[in-house]
Amino acid sequence: MQATTGEKIAFRLRWLRRRPSLVLGAVLVGFIVLMAILAPWLAPADPYQQNLMQALLPPSADHWMGTDAFGRDVFSRILYGARLSLLEVALGVGIAVMTGVPLGLVAGTIGGRTDHVIMWLMDVLFAFPGIVLAILIVSILGPTLINMLIAIAIFSIPIYARLTRNLTLGLKQLEYVQAARALGAGRLRIMFDHILRNALGPIIVQATLTAGTVVLTAASLSFLGLGAQPPTPEWGAMMSDGRNFLGVALWVSFFPGLAVTISVLGFNILGDGLRDLLDPRS
Amino acid sequence: MQAYFVKKLLMLPLILLGVSFIVFVSIRALPGDPARLMAGPEATQQAVDDMRVRLGLEQPLPIQYAGFLMDAVRGDFGTSIRSQKPVSEELASRFGATMSLAAVAYFFATLIGVPAGMAAAVWKGRAPDQIVMIVAILGASVANFWLALIMMDYFAVQKGWLPLLGMGGPAHYVLPSITLGLLPMALVARMTRSSMIETLEQDYIRTARAKGLGAFRVYRRHALRNAMIPIVTIIGLNFGGVVGSTVVTETIFNWPGIGRLLVDAVRFRDYPIIQGVTLLAVVSVVVVNFLADLLISVLDPRVRFG
Numbered sequence: 001m002q003a004t005t006g007e008k009i010a011f012r013l014r015w016l017r018r019r020p021s022l023v024l025g026a027v028l029v030g031f032i033v034l035m036a037i038l039a040p041w042l043a044p045a046d047p048y049q050q051n052l053m054q055a056l057l058p059p060s061a062d063h064w065m066g067t068d069a070f071g072r073d074v075f076s077r078i079l080y081g082a083r084l085s086l087l088e089v090a091l092g093v094g095i096a097v098m099t100g101v102p103l104g105l106v107a108g109t110i111g112g113r114t115d116h117v118i119m120w121l122m123d124v125l126f127a128f129p130g131i132v133l134a135i136l137i138v139s140i141l142g143p144t145l146i147n148m149l150i151a152i153a154i155f156s157i158p159i160y161a162r163l164t165r166n167l168t169l170g171l172k173q174l175e176y177v178q179a180a181r182a183l184g185a186g187r188l189r190i191m192f193d194h195i196l197r198n199a200l201g202p203i204i205v206q207a208t209l210t211a212g213t214v215v216l217t218a219a220s221l222s223f224l225g226l227g228a229q230p231p232t233p234e235w236g237a238m239m240s241d242g243r244n245f246l247g248v249a250l251w252v253s254f255f256p257g258l259a260v261t262i263s264v265l266g267f268n269i270l271g272d273g274l275r276d277l278l279d280p281r282s
Numbered sequence: 283m284q285a286y287f288v289k290k291l292l293m294l295p296l297i298l299l300g301v302s303f304i305v306f307v308s309i310r311a312l313p314g315d316p317a318r319l320m321a322g323p324e325a326t327q328q329a330v331d332d333m334r335v336r337l338g339l340e341q342p343l344p345i346q347y348a349g350f351l352m353d354a355v356r357g358d359f360g361t362s363i364r365s366q367k368p369v370s371e372e373l374a375s376r377f378g379a380t381m382s383l384a385a386v387a388y389f390f391a392t393l394i395g396v397p398a399g400m401a402a403a404v405w406k407g408r409a410p411d412q413i414v415m416i417v418a419i420l421g422a423s424v425a426n427f428w429l430a431l432i433m434m435d436y437f438a439v440q441k442g443w444l445p446l447l448g449m450g451g452p453a454h455y456v457l458p459s460i461t462l463g464l465l466p467m468a469l470v471a472r473m474t475r476s477s478m479i480e481t482l483e484q485d486y487i488r489t490a491r492a493k494g495l496g497a498f499r500v501y502r503r504h505a506l507r508n509a510m511i512p513i514v515t516i517i518g519l520n521f522g523g524v525v526g527s528t529v530v531t532e533t534i535f536n537w538p539g540i541g542r543l544l545v546d547a548v549r550f551r552d553y554p555i556i557q558g559v560t561l562l563a564v565v566s567v568v569v570v571n572f573l574a575d576l577l578i579s580v581l582d583p584r585v586r587f588g
Contacts, residue, residue, distance in 0.1 A: 123293070124300030131526035132544070132563045139548045139556055140308050216425055220530050223427055224545055239428065243534075246431065246446075247439030257428025265423040272419075 022277060025270025032263050035082035043076035047233045056249045066251040068241055070231075074251060077233035078259050084234045085215055085263055088149055092214035093207050095153035100160025101203060105191050107161065108168025119165065122158035130155040130217060138226045145234065148227035152217050156210055163206055167199040201278035208274055212267035219260045235260050290575065294568060299351075301564045305557050306350050310343075312553075320553055322363035359558035364550045369558035373540060377562070379449055380528050380539030386455050387463035387524070388517065395467040396513065399474025400501060406479060414471055421468030426527060430461040430534045447536040458535045462527055469516050477512040481505045511581050518574020522567040 003011070016023050035042070044063075051071035059066045065074035107118040125133070130152075137151035168191075171177055177194050185194070221227040222236030230237055235256040242253030312319055317334035325333070338346050353359070359369035402414035434457060438446035445454050481487065482505055490500045529541035536542070540559050547555035 120296060120300065123297050124304065127297050127301055127522075127564050127568050128560070129522040129526035129563055129567055131529050132560055135529070135544060135548060136305070136308055136556060136560050139551075139553075140312055143548075212423065219425055220427060224530065224533055226545075226548060239431065243431065246435045250432070250435045253428070253431050257425050257431065260425040261423060261428060264425065265420070268419060268423050 019273055019276065021269050022273030025266055025268075025273050028262055028266025029270050032082050032259075032266060033086065035079050036086050039076075039079040039083060043073075043079045045073035045076045047072065047077040047080040048231055049073075056245065056252070058249070059251055065255040066249065068238070068252045069245065069249075072231075074238070074255055077238060078235070078255055081233045081235045081238065081256065081259065084145070084228065084232065085218075085259075088145075088152075088218045089211045089214055089267075091146075091149045092152045092156070092218065093211050095150065096156035096210070097160055097203070097207055099153070100157040101164045101196070103157070104161040104164025104166075105168055105196060108165040108172065109187060109191050109195065115165070118161065122161045125155065126158040126162075128155060130213075131220065134217065134221060135226060138221065143226045143229065145222075145228040145232065148218060148221050152214055152221075156214070159206065159210060160203065163202060164199055167202060168195050171195045171198055205271055205275045205278055208267055209271035212264040212271070215260060215263045215267065219256075287576065287579070290572060294572060297568060298565065302351055302354060302561065303347065305560055306347055309553055309557060319551065320360070320363065323551075354561060359561065360554035362547075362555050363552045364547070364555070369554045372543065372555060373558050373562055376538055376540045376543050379537060380532070380541060383455065383458055383462060383531070383537060383539060384524055384528060387459040388466060390459060391463040391467035391470055392513075392517070395470030396474050396506075398467075399471040400478055400506065400509075402471070402475040403478030403482060404501065411475070414475065418468040418471045421464045422472075424464065426461045426464055427530050427534055429464065430457065430531065433457050433460065434534075449538055458531050458537055461531045461534070462524065465527065466517065466520055466524060469520055470513060473512050473516040474509060477509040478505055481508045484508075511578055514574055514577050514581065518571050518577075521570040521574075525563050525567055 049072060051067075054063075054067050054071040055069050057063055057067040057071075063073050063075065065078065068074055068077070103118050103122070107115040128136075133155045134148065134151035137154060138147055141147035141150065172195065177190060180190055180194050218227055219234075219236030219239070222234045223240045225240065228234035228237045230241065238256040239253040239260075242249065242251075242256075245252055309320075310316055315330070317337060317339055318325070318330050320337060321330045321333040334340065338349050341349075357370045359373070361367065362369055362372055365372065398414045398417075402411040405411050434446055437444045437457065444456050448454060478501075487500060487504055490504050491497070495503075525541075528539060529544055531537065532539045532541035533545045540562065543555060544559040546552070547559065
């Protein structure tokens with residue numbers, strides 16, 4: 001019997017209602033994505049436009065989130081900052097996944113000495129507290145947004161390498177992979193066609209959970225002056241501007257910090273929801 | 283089991299070797315003359331030449347590395363460019379400030395996190411559980427330096443109840459340790475909850491209840507003891523994260539610890555200090571993780587004899 005459209009929608013709604021984290025996480029992340037896409041249309045002012053006559057105005061109908069020390073509209077800067085945050089996630093997570101996953105695949109499939117060397121390297125990187133390694137790298141490359149993202153990506157590589165290696169070791173033993181090998185499939189084919197495809201779920205879950213960490217670390221480093229530099233409307237850098245006006249104009253750092261927290265919360269909740277959905281281990 | 287620990291113990295120097303190599307290479311990878319960088323921007327030509335000899339820059343790289351390693355093992359990380367004092371002295375004078383803050387933060391994180399997680403497990407699915415879980419996910423997601431700024435604005439600047447900056451009496455610890463302890467507290471609460479739920483389903487808990495032991499006694503004597511294992515694990519594994527957050531926390535609160543020393547050192551391009559702090563941070567994290575592993579095997583006979 002064919003289900004009617006109404007029934008299909010009702011079924012999907014029921015399915016979603018049983019997964020509140022997935023819905024809430026997707027809504028929060030979607031909210032940030034919308035802010036980023038619609039920034040030029042939603043922003044009432046140019047995020048870089050200074051107007052010293054209107055410095056440190058409290059939130060009002062004209063400036064929903066007030067103005068900063070240079071009279072720039074905080075709301076407009078936050079909207080444009082969403083673009084930077086998504087860029088941070090794309091690059092920070094992207095570089096780490098592109099490097100860590102192949103390393104883990106190779107270590108897990110080939111094993112032996114290759115495995116030992118790769119995992120030793122990962123243990124070495126993992127021994128650094130993330131922020132400390134990032135500061136070391138930024139102090140050498142120089143404090144810019146891109147260098148900071150490279151540094152963040154480097155310290156996240158071991159997470160993906162370890163996860164992928166462990167998944168590979170488990171999947172390697174499964175009958176269908178053994179069968180593929182018996183049929184003469186090459187190593188590369190087994191790695192990508194058989195193992196990677198089945199390891200994707202947990203990797204996506206991990207990537208979502210680390211996305212929150214990336215946003216938080218990037219904001220922290222920019223706040224310390226080791227990432228995006230003023231006048232860039234990066235949320236962490238904006239909070240650093242507001243630090244000098246505590247007790248006078250909290251809004252200058254309050255709203256960027258709220259934006260950071262909503263993004264991190266969104267990615268963390270979405271990650272939890274995706275884990276229930278995609279990760280068969282839990 | 284002993285083989286497992288011997289293997290882990292043997293890995294420690296190997297990992298530290300790799301870490302020291304990364305730190306060594308990173309400074310040599312800087313654009314420009316390392317001798318000039320290490321001697322500082324205002325150094326005379328003579329001082330730069332002295333530094334070149336001291337660093338042994340004319341020697342082949344493997345010999346330089348060996349020298350760097352020998353010095354580091356003896357605790358000699360060179361001289362700070364900014365203060366002209368030995369790096370080891372600078373580290374020693376600030377290590378206590380960082381450790382005392384981390385200890386206070388961890389203490390309260392455990393003191394609140396463990397009972398909260400237990401309550402959530404005992405009343406699973408009901409109001410206490412939901413409240414604890416919501417607070418835990420918020421605590422794990424909130425940008426702690428954001429919270430710090432809000433607390434400073436309200437409690438220190440507006441109300442004047444707590445000191446704003448620096449280190450002094452017990453009141454100085456309140457805001458920085460909340461900032462630092464929030465994430466471990468959230469993690470401990472979540473971990474306690476899930477491991478307690480698992481423990482409470484075991485047969486021996488039912489037996490304990492059946493033989494007439496009170497609920498509270500069962501939770502405390504039987505369940506918590508077994509639930510401690512994952513809690514110790516999470517505390518040990520999260521130590522690196524706490525060391526990382528001290529950097530931000532100390533900078534915000536002007537706390538005279540090694541985290542702030544690191545941020546200042548980057549600003550002044552004080553590379554010997556950057557090297558020293560990095561190595562110290564890594565060594566403490568590696569040692570704490572190892573001790574946590576060891577403690578787990580003491581607490582959990584399954585690991586010891588397995």
